[in-house]
Amino acid sequence: MAKKLFIKTYGCQMNVYDSARMADVLGPLGYAKTETPDDADMVIINTCHIREKAAEKVFSELGQWRLRKLEARQAGGDVTIAVAGCVAQAEGEEIINRAPFVDLVVGPQAYHRLPELLAKAERVRATKTGKGRGILDTEFPVESKFDHLPEQVATPPGPVGFLAIQEGCDKFCTFCVVPYTRGAEYSRPASAVLAEAERLIAAGAREIALLGQNVNAWHGEGLDGSTWSLGRLLRELNDRHPDLRWRYTTSHPREMDDDLIKAHGELSGLMPFLHLPVQSGSDAVLRAMNRGHKAEDYLRIVEKLRAARPDIALSSDFITGFPGETDRDFEATMALVREVGFASAYSFKYSARPGTPGSLMPNQVPDEVSSERLYALQALLMEQATAFNRGMVGRQLDVLLDRPGRHPGQLLGRSPYMQSVVINDSAAAIGDRVTVTITAASASSLSGEIAGQLEAA
Numbered sequence: 001m002a003k004k005l006f007i008k009t010y011g012c013q014m015n016v017y018d019s020a021r022m023a024d025v026l027g028p029l030g031y032a033k034t035e036t037p038d039d040a041d042m043v044i045i046n047t048c049h050i051r052e053k054a055a056e057k058v059f060s061e062l063g064q065w066r067l068r069k070l071e072a073r074q075a076g077g078d079v080t081i082a083v084a085g086c087v088a089q090a091e092g093e094e095i096i097n098r099a100p101f102v103d104l105v106v107g108p109q110a111y112h113r114l115p116e117l118l119a120k121a122e123r124v125r126a127t128k129t130g131k132g133r134g135i136l137d138t139e140f141p142v143e144s145k146f147d148h149l150p151e152q153v154a155t156p157p158g159p160v161g162f163l164a165i166q167e168g169c170d171k172f173c174t175f176c177v178v179p180y181t182r183g184a185e186y187s188r189p190a191s192a193v194l195a196e197a198e199r200l201i202a203a204g205a206r207e208i209a210l211l212g213q214n215v216n217a218w219h220g221e222g223l224d225g226s227t228w229s230l231g232r233l234l235r236e237l238n239d240r241h242p243d244l245r246w247r248y249t250t251s252h253p254r255e256m257d258d259d260l261i262k263a264h265g266e267l268s269g270l271m272p273f274l275h276l277p278v279q280s281g282s283d284a285v286l287r288a289m290n291r292g293h294k295a296e297d298y299l300r301i302v303e304k305l306r307a308a309r310p311d312i313a314l315s316s317d318f319i320t321g322f323p324g325e326t327d328r329d330f331e332a333t334m335a336l337v338r339e340v341g342f343a344s345a346y347s348f349k350y351s352a353r354p355g356t357p358g359s360l361m362p363n364q365v366p367d368e369v370s371s372e373r374l375y376a377l378q379a380l381l382m383e384q385a386t387a388f389n390r391g392m393v394g395r396q397l398d399v400l401l402d403r404p405g406r407h408p409g410q411l412l413g414r415s416p417y418m419q420s421v422v423i424n425d426s427a428a429a430i431g432d433r434v435t436v437t438i439t440a441a442s443a444s445s446l447s448g449e450i451a452g453q454l455e456a457a
């Protein structure tokens, strides 16, 4: 009988991708995915360490799994508990010590070793006399996990496929844990990316999001042996599959080269949306964050992007209350937001992360001040998102239906500009690509009626 694998994923899209790949690795060992935690024989908690709140969730979630394990044991069975992701990488030892019932802790660069780690964990469990230790693998192996993960797509991707083309980060922004949890920048060769894209498309993907912590820093080996840029790679993918919808995330302003900007004006399948985190509009704060560019540089990039693709929708990430941020610095952020006009954005209160230079800076900003700035910023961003969305009412948009809505008969999809679009149409199905006439808009979504079918699922 197949064993049931339950995966709980926190954090970014890279974790969503990794969770699917872990399921692929464990498939041949007889594990089939389940969506119901209650019947799981194994659980993987794929964690995020980016902010304190995200990391805290792990230990409370583990508490619940400990109880499930005890229950299962009383009934003569067991539940294997594995912790993966960025908390595993950053706090692996602590997890093993604080939560001895955890069988396995595995960092993001070691997922291809899951079968042998699991076998080891099972041996330990068989010999455990009350107190044992879980297995820990948080090394950055010499071999790339991408070369050792199975090729088949065991978990159908659904209409939107994620494809990791780059991993890791060498930027070392002073607030961020990612360079420590994901390791150095690594770019997969174009041939591997193209082959994986073909597999996703064969398995039903109609949109593919290329992923990387610094996706536009991708500089992999090209098909001709030379080093390609992301612009060149997108050209290749779009030429092969012009009818697919292509996206890439997350980009860094420093890596936004002219070739990539040009691609936005030229590639029919490249969606007119870009998530380009700026974090702050103050040069002093950007310097303290080690972002490597000024506010002005960001504005120039936006200008060039809009020249290449006038309707491009922009999104960003912001941090309020970074150490040393003054009222004037914050005002500069508000000014940048007003100048750019964002279609959507994420904003966070600065969270001091252990081991990062930011956490040691002397001039930490009081929590109330960071919160106050966050509310003001969010109000402005919300206003802009609402205005952007309202501008769509009456227009017809190409929507890929990709998930069920909250109510029966309701389906959700994404516009080219990454807006959520709600439709009520019993004849439509997930995977359909349809033209939708937009009838209403809010800050977070659009709704409308199907005006025509572009492609059936």
Ligand code: SAH
Pocket: 050, 051, 175, 176, 177, 178, 212, 213, 214, 250, 251, 252, 277, 279, 317, 318, 319, 348, 349, 350, 351, 352, 353
């Ligand atoms: N690699 C991407 C995203 C990194 S994490 C990039 O370079 O932009 C996603 C977002 O989380 C960041 O853009 C940043 O806005 C936020 N973030 C990261 N570390 C944080 C911290 N210590 N406190 C608050 N927000 C943080």
Ligand code: SF4
Pocket: 169, 170, 171, 172, 173, 176, 177, 178, 179, 213, 214, 252
């Ligand atoms: Fe973190 Fe900066 Fe790297 Fe993004 S570029 S992952 S924010 S260190």
Ligand code: F3S
Pocket: 010, 011, 012, 013, 014, 015, 047, 048, 049, 050, 085, 086, 177, 178, 181, 182, 213
């Ligand atoms: Fe979180 Fe790691 Fe992604 S810290 S945001 S899961 S890279």
